[in-house]
Every structure is written in structure tokens, then in C-alpha cells.
Amino acid sequence: MALVTLRQMLDHAAEYAYGVPAFNINNMEQGLAIMRAAKACDAPVIIQASRGARSYAGDIMLRHLVQALVEMFPDIPVVMHQDHGNNDATCLSAIRHGFTSVMMDGSLEEDMKTPATYDYNVDITARVTRATHAVGASVEGELGVLGSLETGEAAPEDGSGATGKLSQDQLLTDPDQAVDFVLRTKCDALAIACGTSHGAYKFSRKPDGDILSMGTIAAIHDKLPNTHLVMHGSPSVPQDLQDLINAFGGHMPQTYGVPVQEIERGIRMGVRKVNIDTDCRMAMTAQFRRIATEKPQEFDPRKFLIPAMDELAELCRDRFERFGTAGHAHAIKPIPMDDMAKRYASGALAPRITPQSPPSNR
Ligand code: G3H
Ligand code: 13P
Ligand code: ZN
Numbered sequence: 001m002a003l004v005t006l007r008q009m010l011d012h013a014a015e016y017a018y019g020v021p022a023f024n025i026n027n028m029e030q031g032l033a034i035m036r037a038a039k040a041c042d043a044p045v046i047i048q049a050s051r052g053a054r055s056y057a058g059d060i061m062l063r064h065l066v067q068a069l070v071e072m073f074p075d076i077p078v079v080m081h082q083d084h085g086n087n088d089a090t091c092l093s094a095i096r097h098g099f100t101s102v103m104m105d106g107s108l109e110e111d112m113k114t115p116a117t118y119d120y121n122v123d124i125t126a127r128v129t130r131a132t133h134a135v136g137a138s139v140e141g142e143l144g145v146l147g148s149l150e151t152g153e154a155a156p157e158d159g160s161g162a163t164g165k166l167s168q169d170q171l172l173t174d175p176d177q178a179v180d181f182v183l184r185t186k187c188d189a190l191a192i193a194c195g196t197s198h199g200a201y202k203f204s205r206k207p208d209g210d211i212l213s214m215g216t217i218a219a220i221h222d223k224l225p226n227t228h229l230v231m232h233g234s235p236s237v238p239q240d241l242q243d244l245i246n247a248f249g250g251h252m253p254q255t256y257g258v259p260v261q262e263i264e265r266g267i268r269m270g271v272r273k274v275n276i277d278t279d280c281r282m283a284m285t286a287q288f289r290r291i292a293t294e295k296p297q298e299f300d301p302r303k304f305l306i307p308a309m310d311e312l313a314e315l316c317r318d319r320f321e322r323f324g325t326a327g328h329a330h331a332i333k334p335i336p337m338d339d340m341a342k343r344y345a346s347g348a349l350a351p352r353i354t355p356q357s358p359p360s361n362r
Contacts, residue, residue, distance in 0.1 A: 002070065002336070004100060004332060005136065005137060005337065006100065008334070009044055010189055013272045018323060019267035020044060020273055020325050023045070023046070024083060024280065025048070029308065031066070034047060035078075036313045037317040038076045039073050039075065042329045045076060048080075048082070049081075050083040051083075051085075054094075063097045079138075080099045081099060082101070084105045084112065085103050085128070086108070086160070091131075105142045106120060106125045107142040107193070108145065121142075125181075129188075136336070137340075139185075139186075139189075140191055141190055142191035142232075143174075145171060146162075146197050147161070147162055147166045150203065155233075179224055186350075188228065189229070191229075192216065194231070195212045196233035198233045198278075200237050200255050202237070214265060221270040229273075232275045235258065235280075236257040236258055241282040248289035283314075287308040287310075291303060
């Protein structure tokens, strides 16, 4: 199975009403664990690399790593996606290195700290979309700024997050502006802001509608019932992993993520891509800590990495099952990027803004 584009995968997900987790990777062990889970349940998968991952592993390493995964798991369609691209160069160089999809995050300026104006966001996203569609790759845009509705701030450990206090208007995507944004940028998927932020410390209590605005997603879906929506900052920060980390010497203060049931509800309202990094980090770290504590004589990295991969694979398998991704891999027949480019050029792949009745089962 070749790599596939985000547009192809999410069109399939929309047709069959499921969501696809997008897991961040930086190294071989994360890649193997995600792919083993995908194979175990026949799930298509989105693998994404941040700018930080690209500088950690290097573009050449990442390109060959993903090619190796595709070769090792020939039955699993894989999207290779740039997470939070900050300018044209980041997005276009990703495609040059074999990525089939990019996120142009124009909600922030190039420094990934300063909230951008709407015009800046439309201009840069439309420009990157034109260049990207010309070679058949896909684009995710973002409207609204990720950050906490409790504090008005992005998470402190965030590699791509606004500095300073954000207003409620900035923190919640405006549904009417979302329609204009998709029309003008022609992006394939739209990341929205609804109170999630990156990292483990997104909610100080189990989130309710005041701090996790599922109503915003519903309102956007009412206006854009056909558009692929993306939830960033959507790990559930599982209690058992917090407990495991803390039982073996960690000091994670009590925190709350996005409940999986809320993501399932989001999927019923057009969310097709669900970004998860923190849970994956916690799964591996919990096992590193356990082995280091239980077997202090151990120094073979594989003895740490094997249980870490198993823990991560189990987490991924659970999300594939819960998001309805499982069972769909075999049905996706890759469309070559050149064909995708022709479809964009001919207008056959237009922005998904055609109205249709929103589903009633929220
Ligand atoms: O965007 C957030 C992801 O968790 C990536 O984080 O920039 O530390 O690789 P990172
Ligand atoms: P978390 O770091 O909160 O898991 O979010 C991942 C993400 O949104 C990547 O873009
Ligand atoms: Zn993100």
C-alpha cells in the first residue's frame, strides 16, 4: 500500500462516518507501535510530524522511516502529515520529503506565538493550498486559536501556542467565518478551536460545556455539514497512565484531558481527524518509569522500549476501535498524488462546502 493523501482518507471517513486519530511520531518505536495497532484492527492511520519532530529525527530519517513502515505494513493506508506548519517553506519542504499532507497553521504568525489576523490566515492558507493541490497533496487549515477557556492561555509546554491572554472570540472558532475561510482558502480539512490546548494540562477539572465547547463544533457543523473538521489537543490524558507515572516516581499534578466520549460525539458532528500526542508520550514514559523502578539493574534500552511500545500500541488500538477507524483499512485503494492533482485542477475535488442535512444523532 502506498501513502495516501489526507483528503482521500477523510473523504472515506466521512462517507462511512468514522474519525481517524492522528498520532505524532518522532522515532521508530512510536511508528512501529502505531502501525502494529493499525494492523491488528485493520485501521487506516494518520502519522504526523511536528517541526520539532523534523528537527529531532531529521527529514531524511523521517522519510525513510515512514517508507519502511509502509513497506512493512502493506495493507495499511498511511497519511504522512506535517503538523502545525508555520509558513510556506515548512509545508513545501515537507512535501518534498514525501509528506502527503500539510497543516498550514495560519491562526498564528510564523513565530507560532503571535495570534494572526484573519486576512493573514486566509492569504497564507490559500497560497499554500494552491501550491499543495498542484502536486496532489492535501491541506489542513486552522481557524481560531488553541487555548484554555479556563485561563485564556495556551499550554505552557506548548511548542506551537499563543503567548499572552486570549479572548473568548479568539478561543472559539466563529461558524460564519469558518464558512468564509473554507470557501476562500479551499483547504481540505479545518482545525477548529473549542477550548482544547496542547499538552497534559488542558483542563483543571473534568471538562463540561463551559471549558470544552462541543457546542462550537455543533454550530460549525450546522454551517459546514460536509467539511472535515479537526480537533487538536485531543488526548484523554488517561487517569491510569497518570497513576502509573506517579506510582513510579513521576510528579504529574492531577489533570484532565478530552473524554473519549466527547470525541465520539465530535465524530458524529463532522470531526474526522483527532490529534493525539500527549497520551502516546505518557504511555511510553509510564513503562520507562516502571522498568527503571522495578528493574534498577536493567540497562538494555530494548527492555524499556518493548513494554513502552506495547503500552502505546494498546492505547492506539483502543482509539481506532472507539473512533470507528477499525475495519476500514482494506477498503481504501490509494489514489496516486498525480491523479489527485488532476482532480483538483479539474474541479472534481472542490472544497467540501456543499450543504447537506446535518445528522440528528448528537
Ligand atoms: O503540536 C503539538 C504536538 O504535541 C507536537 O509537539 O512540537 O513538542 O513535537 P512537539
Ligand atoms: P496533545 O499534545 O494535547 O496530545 O495534542 C496533539 C496535537 O494537537 C498535535 O497537533
Ligand atoms: Zn495541534
